Amino acid sequence: MSKLPYEVQTEPVTPLTVLSPEGEVVNPDAMPNLTDDQLKEIMYRMVFTRTWDERAVNLGRQGRLGFYAPVSGQEASMVGSEYALNKDDFVCPGYRDMPQLVWHGLPLYQAFLYSRGHQHGGQIPEDVHVLMPQIIIGAQILHATGVGMAFKKRGEKRVAITYTGDGGSSEGDFYEGLNFAGVYKLPVIYCVQNNRYAITTPFEKQTAALSIAHKAVAAGVKGVQVDGMDVLAVIKAVQEAAERGRSGEGATLIELLTYRFRPHSMADDTTKYRTKEEEGEWSLKDPIIRFGKFLEKKGLWSEEDTARVKEEAKATVNEHIKKAEAAEKMTVAGLIDSMFETTPKYLEEQKADFE
Numbered sequence: 001m002s003k004l005p006y007e008v009q010t011e012p013v014t015p016l017t018v019l020s021p022e023g024e025v026v027n028p029d030a031m032p033n034l035t036d037d038q039l040k041e042i043m044y045r046m047v048f049t050r051t052w053d054e055r056a057v058n059l060g061r062q063g064r065l066g067f068y069a070p071v072s073g074q075e076a077s078m079v080g081s082e083y084a085l086n087k088d089d090f091v092c093p094g095y096r097d098m099p100q101l102v103w104h105g106l107p108l109y110q111a112f113l114y115s116r117g118h119q120h121g122g123q124i125p126e127d128v129h130v131l132m133p134q135i136i137i138g139a140q141i142l143h144a145t146g147v148g149m150a151f152k153k154r155g156e157k158r159v160a161i162t163y164t165g166d167g168g169s170s171e172g173d174f175y176e177g178l179n180f181a182g183v184y185k186l187p188v189i190y191c192v193q194n195n196r197y198a199i200t201t202p203f204e205k206q207t208a209a210l211s212i213a214h215k216a217v218a219a220g221v222k223g224v225q226v227d228g229m230d231v232l233a234v235i236k237a238v239q240e241a242a243e244r245g246r247s248g249e250g251a252t253l254i255e256l257l258t259y260r261f262r263p264h265s266m267a268d269d270t271t272k273y274r275t276k277e278e279e280g281e282w283s284l285k286d287p288i289i290r291f292g293k294f295l296e297k298k299g300l301w302s303e304e305d306t307a308r309v310k311e312e313a314k315a316t317v318n319e320h321i322k323k324a325e326a327a328e329k330m331t332v333a334g335l336i337d338s339m340f341e342t343t344p345k346y347l348e349e350q351k352a353d354f355e
Contacts, residue, residue: 012210015225015257018232021285023293032084032236040300042083042231044309046075046288049099051313052108053262056115059321060266065115069096070262073229076287077193077256079103080234084242085161090151091130092144092162094137096193100163101130108316112324119330119338138164138171141190145177148186148251159245161189161238167198169212175219178253182220187245189238190221190253193228199264200273216253228256229285232294259285 020026034042053072060068071078074096082091082100091097091104098111105128114121114132122132134140144162151158168174169192181188192212196203209215216223222244226237234256241252259282263270270279295301332354336347343351 013213013223013225015227016233016237017227017230018236019230019290019294021290023290023295023297025294027233030233030236032232032239034232034235036298036300039295039298040305042079042235043288043291043295043301043305045079045083045103046231046291047306047309048313048316049075049079050288051310052099052317055314055317057262057266059112060115064321064325065112066117067095067265068115069098069265070260071096071099073261073282073286074193074195074258075099076231076234076291077191077228077258080231081161081163081189081191081238081254081256084235084238085159086242088129089158089242090144090147090160092140092147092160093131093133094140094163094165094168095133095135096165097133097163101133104128104130106130107320109320109323109327112321113327116324118324118327119335120327123338138168138173140164141168141171141173141177144188144190145180145186148181148188148245149184151187152184157246159187159189159242161191163191163193165198166192166194166196166203166206166212167201168192169215170198170206175215178216178219178221178251181251185248185250187248188251189241189245190251191238191256192253193256193258195258195260197264197273199268202273212255213253219251219253221251221253222249223253223255225255225257228258229282229287229290231287231291261286 016030018025018027018030025031050072053070056065056068057070059065078099082103091100093100102108102111110121124130131143140162141164144160147160178190194203194212198206211225213223213225224237227233237254241254244250244252292301333351336351337343
């Protein structure tokens with residue numbers, strides 16, 4: 001009988017952790033190699049993302065954005081995973097993963113245009129290696145798998161990374177993508193942000209597996225579980241996964257244990273299925289407070305720095321939402337022209353009806 005490339009796990013896994021909730025280093029061997037300036041940049045991005053999220057929620061309530069999926073509480077998993085990549089790596093997101101796109105290079109005003117349903121929101125700049133957010137749950141898993149296959153066939157030392165939630169891990173696309181990546185040893189990183197709830201469905205009713213990380217065994221890929229509220233642990237895990245992909249060792253499934261403080265969407269009501277006690281317990285693991293304590297002990301960050309970044313983020317968000325609101329109105333003819341490099345004759349005929 002052939003042997004599996006990884007030992008079958010029958011016991012719960014221990015999540016990779018670097019920092020305690022008090023900001024103490026509890027696993028120095030897993031500390032990623034980062035300079036002081038890089039540590040401060042990571043904190044900057046996390047605070048900026050939290051502030052942007054708070055402002056976007058209000059913009060949605062004002063009718064100035066369309067669909068918006070809140071992210072507060074998931075900054076470590078989002079910011080940390082993107083920070084561990086190279087800029088020529090490819091990001092294939094789900095609908096909540098706009099922070100990764102923006103930090104990977106998508107202009108913020110285009111993120112707002114995407115939310116507003118404007119076609120320019122999806123016209124990605126040539127040097128930004130991302131796809132637009134996938135609305136169909138799990139479909140982005142297949143997209144990333146295809147991108148990874150392209151990198152392998154071209155012999156390029158690049159990786160694709162994709163994201164879904166714990167609910168997305170129950171989709172057929174999830175298993176198909178992992179299986180294909182396992183067979184062909186593709187340079188893909190599959191991140192499952194396990195937020196404990198798929199809208200209202202608790203994780204315990206999502207799967208009978210001991211963890212999502214265990215599911216990597218059946219596909220023959222590496223599986224790891226990470227404290228998704230610890231940005232340093234996230235960076236370390238994704239760095240190692242990226243190195244595995246670039247070196248030809250294959251794909252990695254990373255389960256990020258995280259908790260979103262806000263609802264699933266602006267139409268959701270968490271009081272129907274989450275308790276105050278549970279939310280209170282997770283608030284003690286707030287990724288920004290946790291990382292901030294670590295930086296403060298190193299003399300790299302202060303409350304004044306946080307206040308400064310918040311003000312800068314508010315000003316930036318205001319600037320970019322105004323730019324999005326000032327964008328030229330869409331037309332049917334313009335939409336048709338944006339679909340093809342050369343518009344087919346039959347569409348030219350249809351376009352004439354709208355000009």
